[in-house]
Amino acid sequence: MKFGVENLACRRGEVTVLIGVTFDVAAGEALILRGPNGSGKTTLLRCLAGLTPPVAGRLLFSTEDVAYAAHADGLKAQLSVAENLQFWADIFGTHDIAPAVEAFELGGLLTRRAQDLSAGQKRRLSLSRLMLTGRAIWALDEPTVSLDAENVARFAAAITAHLAAGGSAILATHIDLGLPSARTLDISPFRAILQDAPSDDPFLDETFS
């Protein structure tokens, strides 16, 4: 699904982090966000997911179409893998967990409690949830953290399949996933200049100088 933003400004807390972000992503295409730590990748993704409303600019799509995967895994330790997946499948109204289990080979882990999984397995489970959302735009924040090479390949295959089916994706990642139709966007130029209190402020001068 085609999506894009126009002149977007987003903030984190009270601070405006990004200004003037503009991009377009075609159906079947992935956009990879690059930028040093703290450059606003997470802020942009949270804005696209509809968690923080934009300060200015427009989102040229509905946030209802975005499936967001954050840093945090969002798993319930006391529930089994199958229960965790079933919960999200029911919330998103897709009800069938089979595609997720298949794509990330979770079949052998279904009855295990999430608290007994390794960090990489938790990550896999958390990523497999994307398949259950039935949404066309995947917004992923550092999806490959704690995945080994084999599972990175599995994850890349899942994204490739999603793109081939006409979906699209935007991801913040530092490694090369080898996606067929991926563009890279460096977001450092959009960084808002952090403004301190103006130095000629008369009140500040009187009080502190």
Added chain:
Amino acid sequence: MIALLRRDLKLAIRAGGGFGLGLAFFLILVVLVPFGVGPESGILSRIAPGILWVGALLSCLLSLDRIFQLDYEDGTLDLLATAPLPLEAAATLKALSHWLTTGLPLTIAAPFLGVLLSMPSEATLWLVASLAIGTPALSMLGTFGAALTVGLKRGGLLVSLLVLPLYMPTLIFGAEAVSRGAQGLPATTALLFLAAITAGCAALLPFASAAALRMNLR
């Protein structure tokens, strides 16, 4: 929608879920009171309605900070906010599951604990009715308080401070209904006020809780 309720109830009864914490606290409080004030049944039966209601209120308060905090910490709340389920519905379901795991067990246990405080038997019906009508309001107000403080570490104290004044009308009318019932006076008016508070909470607070959650997730 039912999936969220089912999951919360499942989490509550599994290890570390905190189900029974409120009930145990209620039990301990009511068992200790006769030791504290002495075994004279005249005094006990006079203070029983108040003790039972204060006990129920404090037990509700005990588990409030868990309503959203755990979901916030593990990232589930972010994902829920992006899910098709509106946050208003999520807040309502959270309040409902809080009531099912605290308010409802308290309501069922209260008549038995009333015996320990030698509460007059005429009051039992009023006690059950007032708790059944009043405790949902406690859960809904508590959910609102929890939504307001969701991003704060150790927000429990702040929730209590925010929510306690809002609990006052429920406590006053609830205890009043029971003590009037115990004296054989008509108690319907107090009960109706209690019902009005609960109905008002049900109508307004899901929206307030959802707005507070949206603000805190930014």
